Amino acid sequence: MNLKEEFKKGLSKNIIFLGIVSGLTDISSEMLYPIVPIFLSSVLNAPMSVIGFIEGVAESTASFLKIYGGRLSDKYKKRKPFVIGGYSLSAISKPLMAAAFTWHFVLLARFIDRLGKGLRTSARDALISSSTTKEHWGKAFGFHRAMDTFGAATGPLLALLLLKIMGETPQAYRKIFILAFIPAIIGVIVLIYFVKEQAPLNPQSFAKSKISEISSISPEFKIFTVFYLVFSLGNSSDAFLLLKTKSLGFTTAAVIVVYFIYNIVYASLATPAGWLSDKVGKINSLVFGLIIFSIVYFFFGINQNKNLVWALFALYGFYGAFSEGIYKAIISHLSPEEKRATAMGIFQGLLGFMMFTSSFLAGLLWDKLGKEYPFYFGSATAILSATMIFFWAKTKNIRI
Numbered sequence: 001m002n003l004k005e006e007f008k009k010g011l012s013k014n015i016i017f018l019g020i021v022s023g024l025t026d027i028s029s030e031m032l033y034p035i036v037p038i039f040l041s042s043v044l045n046a047p048m049s050v051i052g053f054i055e056g057v058a059e060s061t062a063s064f065l066k067i068y069g070g071r072l073s074d075k076y077k078k079r080k081p082f083v084i085g086g087y088s089l090s091a092i093s094k095p096l097m098a099a100a101f102t103w104h105f106v107l108l109a110r111f112i113d114r115l116g117k118g119l120r121t122s123a124r125d126a127l128i129s130s131s132t133t134k135e136h137w138g139k140a141f142g143f144h145r146a147m148d149t150f151g152a153a154t155g156p157l158l159a160l161l162l163l164k165i166m167g168e169t170p171q172a173y174r175k176i177f178i179l180a181f182i183p184a185i186i187g188v189i190v191l192i193y194f195v196k197e198q199a200p201l202n203p204q205s206f207a208k209s210k211i212s213e214i215s216s217i218s219p220e221f222k223i224f225t226v227f228y229l230v231f232s233l234g235n236s237s238d239a240f241l242l243l244k245t246k247s248l249g250f251t252t253a254a255v256i257v258v259y260f261i262y263n264i265v266y267a268s269l270a271t272p273a274g275w276l277s278d279k280v281g282k283i284n285s286l287v288f289g290l291i292i293f294s295i296v297y298f299f300f301g302i303n304q305n306k307n308l309v310w311a312l313f314a315l316y317g318f319y320g321a322f323s324e325g326i327y328k329a330i331i332s333h334l335s336p337e338e339k340r341a342t343a344m345g346i347f348q349g350l351l352g353f354m355m356f357t358s359s360f361l362a363g364l365l366w367d368k369l370g371k372e373y374p375f376y377f378g379s380a381t382a383i384l385s386a387t388m389i390f391f392w393a394k395t396k397n398i399r400i
Contacts, residue, residue, distance in 0.1 A: 010136025010278075011143055015128060017194040018083075019147035022124075024187035025087060026148050028094060029113070030155025031180045034256075035163075036097070036106065039173045046103040054103065058110040063352025065118020070345025073123035074338060080197040083127060086120020087191055089113070091184035098177040122345035129332040129340060130198040137332050138282055141325035142274020146267045149320065153263030156256060217343055220398065221334040225347055227388040228327065231290055232354040234297075234381030236362035240374050241300060241316075247371060248306050258313050265317025273321035274329070282330050282400050283393040289322025290386035294379045301375035333400040 040046040040054070073082045093113035100106045132140045159176060166172035238259070245255050277285035296316045303312065328344065335343035362374035
């Protein structure tokens with residue numbers, strides 16, 4: 001078997017089409033990411049406190065529903081209905097914004113969008129893990145992250161192009177909301193017709209499982225979660241990276257371009273990183289990613305050189321490639337099939353809540369101590385988490 005065939009092995013039709021669905025949905029969602037705050041403030045005259053409130057409600061909704069959605073998926077022993085429902089809600093939310101004439105309607109649309117994300121995420125990740133063998137979980141989740149990130153990189157550029165063509169008018173914003181519905185609904189159609197439900201590998205254990213007993217999830221899963229949350233405490237929003245970049249004299253357009261480079265590096269490396277993790281070990285690969293994060297954050301803290309920023313964002317793409325897809329593969333190993341969506345939901349829900357805490361702390365550090373301190377703190381928590389995970393896995397002889 002040549003390298004190309006080896007690389008493609010394990011990427012089933014389900015995984016490929018789920019990746020396509022995710023990429024299309026992220027194009028749709030990220031088209032609106034730079035647009036919604038401007039629409040709220042410039043067109044609907046919403047104050048910054050309201051914009052913050054809307055985003056807080058939206059992200060908290062997604063975090064909570066990832067936990068609850070995963071438990072529901074395990075309870076009813078189904079994945080695809082929750083995935084379809086979640087992606088459909090997110091698609092519907094886009095054109096709803098076009099009809100908004102007060103911020104309250106945008107809040108409703110964002111709530112529906114994040115409701116969909118929370119409902120689908122854990123069930124989708126469990127469906128990915130059941131769509132290939134465990135020897136290829138790293139590659140499978142890496143491929144999914146690659147497609148997702150490609151969409152995330154493409155969406156904002158497409159929105160900027162549309163604004164350039166149509167002008168920054170209220171009518172242009174509303175047209176973009178409607179246009180964003182197109183890739184989202186195509187994704188739902190692909191999902192319905194090309195993604196198949198997967199029967200559980202162990203129907204008996206699936207039937208006997210008591211989903212309410214979260215305590216029955218393996219101790220290894222709980223320990224890994226705690227150690228990773230140490231890292232998450234310093235992993236604040238990427239907005240702080242962008243703000244630090246802007247403070248060095250970058251124009252808004254240049255900030256968007258440098259962030260695009262990060263996303264492209266991330267998307268390009270995610271599948272190879274997942275494939276490599278299947279070969280050298282997922283714990284080792286994740287630890288490598290955390291070390292890269294620590295290095296990038298440390299240099300963001302001390303850096304005053306504009307030219308170095310481009311290299312740091314490219315290196316940051318390596319961290320991205322060796323993080324989310326790989327930790328999902330690790331969770332798949334540390335959780336039984338009948339509780340996998342529950343485990344995914346708990347883990348990702350906690351990460352979502354931790355994002356609020358870490359970003360709040362980063363803001364305090366920036367205001368009280370200086371703009372370099374959020375990055376020093378993030379660098380320290382990343383290296384501490386990497387050390388804990390590495391020595392825990394070695395001590396317990398966990399080889400995944």
